[in-house]
Amino acid sequence: MNTTRLHEVREACTHFAYIAAPYCHISDSVHYEQALELVESLLEEAADSADDPLNAVIEMLTHAIGVYESRNSELAAFEKRAMEQPADLAMLRLLMDQHGLGTADLPEIGSKSMVSRVLSGKRGLSKKHIQALSRRFGIDPGLFF
16 A cells, blocks of 8 residues: 555544544443434445445444443443343333333233233233234334244
8 A cells, every 4th residue: 555545544544533532432322322323324324245344333333332331320220121021021112112102002912901911021922912013013023032
């Protein structure tokens, strides 16, 4: 590589490091939310190949997000609670949260009291429930396992 090209790469890296610093070393919730949005948009743009340079940036940002989340006690506690939940309940709660649904809004499971029993762990989701929920929300049934 010639010296002119090395100089250009060094300058580009220096500029990138300056611009990306708040997202590579996240220290507050504003930059955390912005980093999440940035990763989401880059995931849509990046090619599904190892040689796409955007994938290296995505990897760097997701590492920074993970570090921030592990240092943030509220996010770490949320992750711990989420990991302790059975997959089907976690998915059901996520769908309810994303769509602003209450216990009365899931006829695929049954009555409000039936949904409450499922959410409390007293009853499990049946294969029929999972199939109906998957159709309603357009997701793969495997996400419940």
